[in-house]
Amino acid sequence: MRVEINLNGKPFAADVEPRMLLSDFIRHEACLTGTHVGCEQGGCGACTIQVDGRAVRSCLLFAIQVDGSTVRTVEALSDERDGALHPLQEAFRECHGLQCGFCTPGFLMSLEPALASGPLDDEQAIRDAISGNICRCTGYAGIVDAVRHASNTIWNDPDIGTVDDLGSLGEDAPRSGAGDE
Amino acid sequence: MKPPPFDYTAPRSLGEALRALADAAGDGKVIAGGQSLVPLMNFRFARPGLLVDVNRIPELTGIRRRDGELRIGATTRQADAEQSGIIARGWPLLRQALPHVAHQQIRNRGTVGGSVAHADPAAEICSVLLAYGGRVEVASVRGVREIDASDLFVGQFVTTIEADEILTAVVVPPPPAGTGTAFHEVARRHGDFALAGAAAAVTTDDRGRCERASLCLLGAAPTPIRRAAAEAHLVGNELTDAVLAEAVALATADIEPPSDVHGSSAYRTRAAREMAARALTEAFARSARDRGQRKEAS
């Protein structure tokens, strides 16, 4: 079956079997290997990407289901900045938010929309925001620091933060009362 | 692992979806959020020959109030229900429970109807539906019908929805004015399935006596369970320590939750007692506060 999506700002299409997972579609058809696959059961979060502005598990979607959608993977973060790191990536580097890096793309794609909708500086709020991602290396302390650091950068320094970029993401996915009629 | 091959269709109307499901004669399965079904397929526990994707059927989504009742379209995302003003104002127990359903990334995709149709014994949404005395609407090529929550959950992952039926909406009647609600659960990590949990809705009179009580446990049995004996004990009483202790004892006396790596049956039973006590205490307090506020306003 034909799947046509907007992938990181560019059109991408391929013919695939219905059973192809979106995670495999991204890695093997589009050859974007930044999206990692750990458990294929929704538990680890390594495969988290964004579909139509929302963080979702790419291992729990079939590629055909997102035909016509906008898909964003970790590669977009620096592609959109001509190769420079996103403030969130910069903060992970700065605060030792990663060791082996296997989990990192999932953390970044989960956290980016969360940070776009408001500052995240309270420890408990940060821990809740990362509860859907598992890291086997860092013990999370570095990740919590990195999120706080990124939140300060993004929300306190308009020049560095590119809140506008992030803000438009938020508008694509209106959160408040989105389902109400 | 990877799922076995299957055929796939994503109809744009309910009629087409029902026809496809009927034609598949038991070999078809509805896919909504896929957050429970896809893991089962990845492990090859589920091997449907045809997937009927209901995500592109506009009439199945949205949250509205109709004739005073809450009507949630089956494919409404759990994350949208969590953000809904209608739900937060009118059906707070559901709002209180939703953040406990899995993680944000799962709720962004998982649906309200899918959670009910999947009928996990520890599913928060199922327990709230039962506690509120709600019902579901289902459709098939044979027609439409409603199923009361009390007749819906018959076993672990088993409901009275037939293989050719699609759950179209979850309907919840309005709670009486002055109802206080609370939801509590124990899980190893935020977002994990509950080891034990309780949902309570309590309506009190001017003197703090219980007029109506509803208590539901999750994770305590193969389905969420209403605790009628405990509810009956509460009605007509204020919530003294003795009344609470007796209600909790009545609610948990006969439960035998399963033992597994996450917790023993004995631990889960104790946790269920504590969750029931917390939920009832908070629901009574909220009902009293609501009553106070309405007095001030009038």
Ligand SMILES: Cc1cc2nc3c(=O)[nH]c(=O)nc-3n(C[C@H](O)[C@H](O)[C@H](O)COP(=O)(O)OP(=O)(O)OC[C@H]3O[C@@H](n4cnc5c(N)ncnc54)[C@H](O)[C@@H]3O)c2cc1C
């Ligand atoms: C890591 C992880 C953690 C989770 N934690 C929790 C948790 O703590 N609490 C919790 O409640 N859930 C949890 N879930 C499950 C999640 O909430 C699912 O979204 C939900 O159980 C199923 O909804 P769905 O829309 O994804 O359904 P699907 O996975 O699409 O379907 C599930 C089942 O219901 C059937 N079905 C779905 N929609 C319909 C319909 N409209 N009509 C008829 N049949 C239908 C399908 O055929 C299938 O058998 C978790 C999932 C994961 C992956």
Ligand code: FES
């Ligand atoms: S690979 Fe998708 S959540 Fe683990």
Ligand code: FES
């Ligand atoms: S850095 Fe290795 S798993 Fe997180």
